[in-house]
Amino acid sequence: MMDDKRARFEAQVLPHLDAAYRFARWLCPAAGEADDVVQDAILRAFRGFDGLRGSEAKAWFLSIVRNCHLTAAKQQQRRAFVPLPEESDAVDGHAMIATTPNPESDSILSDQKQVLERLMASLPQEHRMVLILREIEEMDYAQIAAVTGVPIGTVMSRLARSRAALKSKWLKEVEGKPRAVR
Amino acid sequence: MQCAESLRVQAHFDGQVDALCAAEIERHLEHCAECRALLQNLEEVRTRLRRDVSYEGAPPELRSQIMCALDLEVGAVRDIAAAPRRIARGSALGRGRVFWSAIGGGIGGAALAAVVGALLFIPRVDSPLSGEIVSAHVRSLMPSHLIDVVSADKHTVKPWFAGHADVSPVVADFDSQGFKLIGGRADYIDHQRSAVVVYQHGPHVINLFSWVGTHRLPSNATRNGYHLAFWSQGDVEYCAVSDTSWDELLELVRLLREQA
Numbered sequence A: 001m002m003d004d005k006r007a008r009f010e011a012q013v014l015p016h017l018d019a020a021y022r023f024a025r026w027l028c029p030a031a032g033e034a035d036d037v038v039q040d041a042i043l044r045a046f047r048g049f050d051g052l053r054g055s056e057a058k059a060w061f062l063s064i065v066r067n068c069h070l071t072a073a074k075q076q077q078r079r080a081f082v083p084l085p086e087e088s089d090a091v092d093g094h095a096m097i098a099t100t101p102n103p104e105s106d107s108i109l110s111d112q113k114q115v116l117e118r119l120m121a122s123l124p125q126e127h128r129m130v131l132i133l134r135e136i137e138e139m140d141y142a143q144i145a146a147v148t149g150v151p152i153g154t155v156m157s158r159l160a161r162s163r164a165a166l167k168s169k170w171l172k173e174v175e176g177k178p179r180a181v182r
Numbered sequence B: 001m002q003c004a005e006s007l008r009v010q011a012h013f014d015g016q017v018d019a020l021c022a023a024e025i026e027r028h029l030e031h032c033a034e035c036r037a038l039l040q041n042l043e044e045v046r047t048r049l050r051r052d053v054s055y056e057g058a059p060p061e062l063r064s065q066i067m068c069a070l071d072l073e074v075g076a077v078r079d080i081a082a083a084p085r086r087i088a089r090g091s092a093l094g095r096g097r098v099f100w101s102a103i104g105g106g107i108g109g110a111a112l113a114a115v116v117g118a119l120l121f122i123p124r125v126d127s128p129l130s131g132e133i134v135s136a137h138v139r140s141l142m143p144s145h146l147i148d149v150v151s152a153d154k155h156t157v158k159p160w161f162a163g164h165a166d167v168s169p170v171v172a173d174f175d176s177q178g179f180k181l182i183g184g185r186a187d188y189i190d191h192q193r194s195a196v197v198v199y200q201h202g203p204h205v206i207n208l209f210s211w212v213g214t215h216r217l218p219s220n221a222t223r224n225g226y227h228l229a230f231w232s233q234g235d236v237e238y239c240a241v242s243d244t245s246w247d248e249l250l251e252l253v254r255l256l257r258e259q260a
């Protein structure tokens, strides 16, 4: 009986492991944290698997990843006695790779990748979240609403704001640099 | 300031509107320059993100840890079902949940060891030492319990043990033979501070426990899917534990013994 449940779980949920990991990486700035969150999420998902209906496994699983991240962040907050910034204006340092790119050695493409990752990291987390879910995971509005736990209208306005912000940050970045890349 | 249709234009761009609505928006776009510019921006942001954001998936080590955690989850429930007297209070599943939430909640190492031990190992104890070691190995695979000192350099790992363990084990890197030194940890085994050297072999973690020898060593065994290989060198006793194959585990043992 357990083996049967596990086989169904592996067939329906594990195909979304890569998506869950990517999502967790964008949620958790610190190295290694994403691993913990995903591992935690897998166990929670497995235990709650009987409650999953239909084909919405991906959105369902990613919403568990998000919950696990929230729990972990709260625990960390308690342990450190340092208040986390309000989520709405949380700006964390995800993927702060090279802030001083070296045009001599880096190809233009990897330079662009680094700039983009840095700009993404500078967005508020809830904006970054909808952007990743829409553009990278190609989820529709209803699925994004399910993952992030907000109404579809909020998903739409967050998407609009995050896209506009990314675009204007990009423009500023390009104009601000002498060795501009298009 | 912004055109009132901008959110509908975005929804159209995202393929979230029906044909009727799409036709309306197309008509609007014909005479609204602002929305045409918006559409172009949306397109640009999408192209850039899909081209430049990394699509990197879950690393293989994480994948194998997850399979291992699922094994344990399934195994834990099965073990409880097979030993009904041990769970006088609460259902099998309820007990399983306590087990995992205890781990998730980050309770202390000793308490955790007790929970892990009670659930998985007590029903079939033969050698207490083997049980203790498997339990410590499983615990090490839980998030953030694996390594205290992260280093691939034996000259970093070895001195670290001096202040943290009661024993000074052989520390060597066999990267070229496929056994990569990834760090060290102190673990409480057999009432002493045992030194644990951690290796990675493909997707598998190998924990090499060592302690000051005091008793007859158990024979090599397989418990809960993990192989345990015991040996001693001088007055130090060792146990290598992993879910890798016996051949590979014994190959590491051979390499380590050659070091002495």
Ligand SMILES: [Zn+2]
Residues within 6 Å of the ligand: B003, B004, B005, B006, B028, B032, B034, B035
């Ligand atoms: Zn318009």
